Amino acid sequence: MSAMPALTAVVLAAFVGYIGAWYTGAIEGNFALVMLLATFVTGVYWVAEKLLFLPQRQRAAQKLEQQAQARTAQLQRQGIAQHDVNVDASKEHLLRQPWWLDWTAGLFPVLFVVFVLRSFLFEPFKIPSGSMIPTLLVGDLILVNKFTYGVRLPVINKKITEGQAVARGDVIVFRYPPQPSLDYIKRVVGLPGDKVEYLNKRLRINGQEVPTEALPDFFDTDAMRYFQQFEERLGPQPHRLLNTPGIAGYIQGASDFAGRDQCTYSVEGVTCTVPPGQYFVMGDNRDNSLDSRYWGFVPDENLVGRAFFVWMNFGNLKRIGSFH
Incomplete structure (x- = not known):
């Protein structure tokens, strides 16, 4: 000893x-x-x-x-x-x-409980950027359900249970494809096999325009400016999104990602067919989000879980609660 x-x-x-x-x-x-x-x-x-x-x-x-x-x-x-x-x-x-x-x-009992909770049940994340405004604000501390889409082994990320299928409109946390050590959060727009069109700031899925309804402008207290706000319905639950006046739908600076041959870029925007086993994701702050329009699709093996709850925002306690 x-x-x-x-x-x-x-x-x-x-x-x-x-x-x-x-x-x-x-x-x-x-x-x-x-x-x-x-x-x-x-x-x-x-x-x-x-x-x-x-x-x-x-x-x-x-x-x-x-x-x-x-x-x-x-x-x-x-x-x-x-x-x-x-x-x-x-x-x-x-x-x-x-x-x-x-x-x-x-320390083992505490570490064991945290390890099990974080690996198989729920994991906390902090929202670092404004790409998901108005749904999620900078500084929101959220919980991610790690078993909704199937339980995965930690580190090797191998799925051991199937879970539910990813649905359009889900807010997901995933490992950023160009740099898997980073975790990103976006909304699922396109499922495997979907034809996703984002032209002139209008979203179409498989030829059908996604219903939107204009809402009063959103005032961003960090940017100190107003943004156009809409309600969009990708799935059963509606969500809000923002557009910035004066910014066109043209996608500038898209990288050479795997599967780019499934996408067509034009002055109006982008059209992509989502490959098998992958997803097309976008931020709710549409003109201020680096997402699948720029760096490509999210493979199923990169999924971390479904974001569903704001458990704390030290600057605004009213933010606590579930979201869509």
Whole structure:
């Protein structure tokens, strides 16, 4: 056991070094991998504590108590009735969990619960940009349901249950195809096989124009300006979207993404046929969103889950609640 403090210090230093390098941008971090490794390592310490280290400390404390009892009996045989023998403090010291177990085995239950919740049930995200205004605002802290579309194994992202099919109008979090280490959030517009047309700022799916209704202009307090606001119905639930006056529907700066041969760009906008197993996504802030119009389709294996609830916005508590 004498080598365990040094070994634990090395393990903890490795975790701190990895997180520090990730934070400074020296490496591209993987939070799911860090959580998996942290849960596994602390779990090993937790099992060792239950089966090895704690029984060792209990035996040492029991031996100390037996020695104290033997010493007391010896003194009584010598006719010494009063003596100053108090082993409680020593026993407490022997039973106390050392720092290297407190920072490993002691953290395992919390890490295990967080790992299970985050990997298979719900994961929190913070909205970093305005691409989903007015549905989601910058600073919204949201929850993502990770089992709606099927449970996936952490890190390798392999689907182990089917779940529900992705539906038009769903707000999804996914791994950004050009850089999978980043998570993006957009609304599903086109399903596999759909013909999606976004021409002159009007959306058509399979030749049918998506119903929209004009709403009063939306005032963005961050941009300090008004935007045209509409209600659109892609699925059973309507949602709001924004258009910026004076910006044309022309898509400028689209990248050379996989499946671009399924898209046709013009001065009016873009028309795409969604490949099998992929999705066409767009932001609700239509003129201020880098989405499938620019970087292509979202493969099914990139899905993280369905966003459904704002659990906190420290600047506006009225934001808390579900959304469509």
